[in-house]
Amino acid sequence: MLRLLTLLLLTTSAHAQLAVRANLVYTMEGAPIENGVVLANADGQIEAVGPASSVTIPDGYQVLDAAVVTPGFVDARATVGLSGILNQSQDQDHLDTSGPIQPELRAIDAYDPTEDLVDWVLGFGVTTAHVGPSPGAPVAGQTAVFKTAAETVAEGLVEEAPMVVFVLGTGIRRNFDSPGTRAKEIAMLREALMEAQRYAEGMADEDEAKRPSRDLRKEAMARVLSGEAAALITAHRAHDILTALRLAQEFGLRMILDGGAEAYLVTDQLSDQQIPVILHPTMIRPNGDAQNASFETAKLLRDAGLTVAIQSGYESYVPKTRVVLFEAGVAATHGLGVEGALETITIDAARILGIDDRVGSLAEGKDADLVLFDGDPFEYTSHVCTVIADGVVVVDECR
Amino acid sequence: MRLAFLLCALLFALPVVAQPTAYIGATIYPIAGPPIEDGMLIVEDGRIVEVGPVRTNLRPGTQQVDVTGKVIMPGLVDTHSHVGEGDGGDRSAPLHPAVRILDAIDPMSDSFNRARAGGVTTMNIMPGSGHLMSGQTVYVKPRHALTIDEMLFCDDTLRGICGGMKMANGTNSIRSNPGPFPGTRAKSAALVRSLFLKAQQYQEKKEADPDHDRDIEMEALLEVMDGRRIVHFHTHRSHDILTALRLGDEFGFTPVLHHVSEGWKVADEIAAAGAPASIIVLDSPGGKIEADELYFITGGVLEAAGVDVAYHTDDYITDSRLFLRSAAFGVRGGMSRTAALESVTIAGARMLGLADRIGSLEAGKDADFIVLSGDPLSTYTHVEQTYLDGEKVFDRADPEDRAYAVGGYEVYRSGATHHHDH
Structure with a gap:
């Protein structure tokens, strides 16, 4: 119920083009990227993943910042x-x-x-x-x-x-x-x-x-x-x-x-x-x-x-x-x-x-499912602060 | 040769001369004060004699242990545990004030290994919550022991007060087909009130006639009413x-509230009553109706309201080996680091009435402490050693102890199958 309300509130931003910047991006496709950027397109898919030095955030993208990002x-x-x-x-x-x-x-x-x-x-x-x-x-x-x-x-x-x-x-x-x-x-x-x-x-x-x-x-x-x-x-x-x-x-x-x-x-x-x-x-x-x-x-x-x-x-x-x-x-x-x-x-x-073609890592063309943390993902005292599912922010409070 | 042997034997036959031991170089969390970088803890004869920064002019004969890079904090106090395979009241009645869990615990239960591996050095072992009053709890140190007497805080199991009194309300002690048990919350309270009323009347008779027959049920309740026996009250809903x-107000006791799942809703009322709260971290709400609003925020909300907060394991509901995780989740939910560290040490000691002996590292207190590999609240930290009265009872470097810490094939054979209503 709570999420339903949150979703209604967030529908204005549904499938916005998103850019997530993080100190550390665990792509699960190789070594984690320091100072990384993940772009999500309007179809809810990942458009680009890479270091900030090589991925330019296009105009009009909603930008979110995190200490650490992992795949959903x-x-x-x-x-x-x-x-x-x-x-x-x-x-x-x-x-x-x-x-x-x-x-x-x-x-x-x-x-x-x-x-x-x-x-x-x-x-x-x-x-x-x-x-x-x-x-x-x-x-x-x-x-x-x-x-x-x-x-x-x-x-x-x-x-x-x-x-x-x-x-x-x-x-x-x-x-x-x-x-x-x-x-x-x-x-x-x-x-x-x-x-x-x-x-x-x-x-x-x-x-x-x-x-x-x-x-x-x-x-x-x-x-x-x-x-x-x-x-x-x-x-x-x-x-x-x-x-x-x-x-x-x-x-x-x-x-x-x-x-x-x-x-x-x-x-x-x-x-x-x-x-x-x-x-x-x-x-x-x-x-x-x-x-x-x-x-x-x-x-x-x-x-x-x-x-x-x-x-x-x-x-x-x-x-x-x-x-x-x-x-x-x-x-x-x-x-x-x-x-x-x-x-x-x-x-x-x-x-x-058998669904690794869609989820499980951050790679171009995969579903834009991301978890944003304020610290090490496994530290007891860290928080999940944002969850993005298919390019939509579905959780936006630290917990 | 023979002489040397004799001398040797003679030396060992002499009474053990207390030799102080200094643990040097760790970051020490005394809890009684701020953390000490490059600290030193000196222990002698089972007691703490000094806590402070490293100094060089140690008393001759002081054994020195280098713990550089480690963290030392007091042994953990678990205010609510079910290790030891004890039990409490039976199905014959909903209130069992005379029943003592100390008569049921198996001191050799391997479940005590979970506590030692988790750095727990004092625990309140309780009978379950399926009764309004399931019996007397017991405060123990998880020593390697053959008899329960070796584990107790009290000196005399016949006349001493060796623990608290477990009470419960809400759904666990209610039965749909009641018999002697309550079928509603109102009936639950009425049964409790009637019993305490009976105890008040017993007291009057006893005062009028000192030769009045002893009633061990009533005696235990008098101990509750005069504040010598602490009530540990299982309760979830606001x-x-x-x-x-x-x-408690009616009969003159301030309970330690246990679980307190909806405590975040009535934090000011709890604070006003001066009741401490011993709470639990569960990884999700629910599993029973009363816990469907149990969240990580409770510790922080209660702290902000001025309530004394401890965490407990309720082992085997949560695992003693990961007890520090509960305090860390308190911080995740908004608690201060200071209160979180107190919540598994001195706050728990206060709730058991044992703060003069345990719960902080201060000269004169029992030498119960743990050596950690890092920050007490980090996922990546392990309990490396556990000391009880200055004696090492767990060492992760020892393969057998390490197995107790991580589990594995036939490491645990008993105890873990204990199940009770949380």
Whole structure:
């Protein structure tokens, strides 16, 4: 609501041509630029990036100054908009427990772009979020990628159903009578995937009359089998991660590891398959399957050559969402450094989501999504003072 | 050879002669005064004997430790923690004044390692907020200990006052299917008032007849009413905060307000009541209805109104290892650096009634201090060492301790699974 008002007030400047000047510009396309300038055109795209000495600010551009500028952040795995601030049944749409395997559930049918928590993360620079169901069912549903500043699903949609959420480990047991064991769950998943294989084969029959009637569940699963959608598999314990790899191998899934608290134990296996990792929030509470989480996991995985993004994830209580800026900050001081940590919430997150042609770095032709800071982006005492989404100033108070 | 061995053995058998240790060259934040560049902290026999600029004419026999380039500040005081796997009142009633968490804590719980790694040297360990009064809290130092007695501030667990009293209002202690529990806020307050009234009547009987049967529930409440036992009052909403103050006013106690999520709305009222506020930083509002307006500004707004402000971890709601982060977020939200540094040290000590012993670096106080790699409020700073009564209890240079600071495979086996209603 607050943002709606702000947006109305700001509409006069919507899609103005913008010039952002900063002492330090992290483009994520190479070394940061000192005394840099970023120009955004009237289409909300980046027109030029470079040192002030080589980028001239054309007349008529609105000029904004900052100590540091980064690309808008890409939260690689969020539940904001499906999970609401109040934590009451009316604002919790992140998990349906009527059945353990429901790949047909679509994030686009549940996401509320006006949810306060979406505004909250936007206020800390998250301009793009990969939103999906919480990890509470063996197959919890489909994800979607949104621009967080948008007021409707249609307006904000970047990717409609890039992934389907699979969840291994013990976290699902409280929600279902069955599966009640790891082995049973995998048997159920294999059956569902084989069923979808038969469905896909049937649908490919040249004789239309022989094709099965459409089935949303099998259709969604078939998209995972064909690789059209990635399998985003949540697993924290090392043996669950290896089980995920086994499952992915059997069915040829395009796997992305989600969570990964013990991924540091199986970096060889993950590297062999070049599995990207959307890592749990750095400050995840060490309990349950994530009991062995470490502040240094992002560093250990990157050292092993893996592509890593850091997520906000799902929180069942307080805080109701995490903020990737803060999670990456703790990773920055645990081995990643500023640029490495920024990569996990900008360009590498965009690469894992397959949207790095549009977002994740500051380069000509990309979306003009920028975060302006009054100091080092990860210092606790620094502030995000301006957020620009598609060339529009959507946040203009320091927080 | 044998003689040398004997001499050696004899030397070690002698009582340990207190040898002063001087930590030299750090930037020292005494909290009791402005920061001292190139400072010196001298510790002897578990106490601080001197804090000031470096000087050369040290007493002979003073051990010297070079901490050039480091930062030293008092050990952190966490006014609200749940480490140690303790518990409080059970489901039988909403008010448990006689229940003591010290009877439940496991001193060997590895969750104490989180506190030591985070530089926490004193904590108020509390039972949960699911009751109007879940029991007596306990003030402890996270020493490596076998018994709870070794961790306490009080000398006598039978007659001493070893902690405060945990109270709560708002939704956590309300049940939709109440039984003995309240179903509304008004009922919550009525139950609390009835109990304190009973305590006043007990006091009258006791005064009239000293041989009146002991009632350990009533005794604890008398300690609250005569100001010897501090009430730590969980409260979020602005009107719940005012209710907590009203109850205190009626029965003669000034509560330490805890969480105080909407304290920014009633900062002047809190200041007028003279109630201190122990608050929490959460990375987003919400997660429960009462916290949907919890923002980083609270510390700064309360400071400006003249309220004494401390931060707490509520561990495991936030992680003791990152406790300094809370103070830094206070600054992010508008607090002064000075108040923010006090908020995790002396302000907390005041709220526990322990400011004469801990919370600042001053001669005569307990030698509880931490050595940091840099600015206490920077993301990039690590707690390098934690000292309790002059003894090092955490050292990041030690691989085992380092693991406690960062986590990893089977570093923590217990404690972290504790869950309670925040």
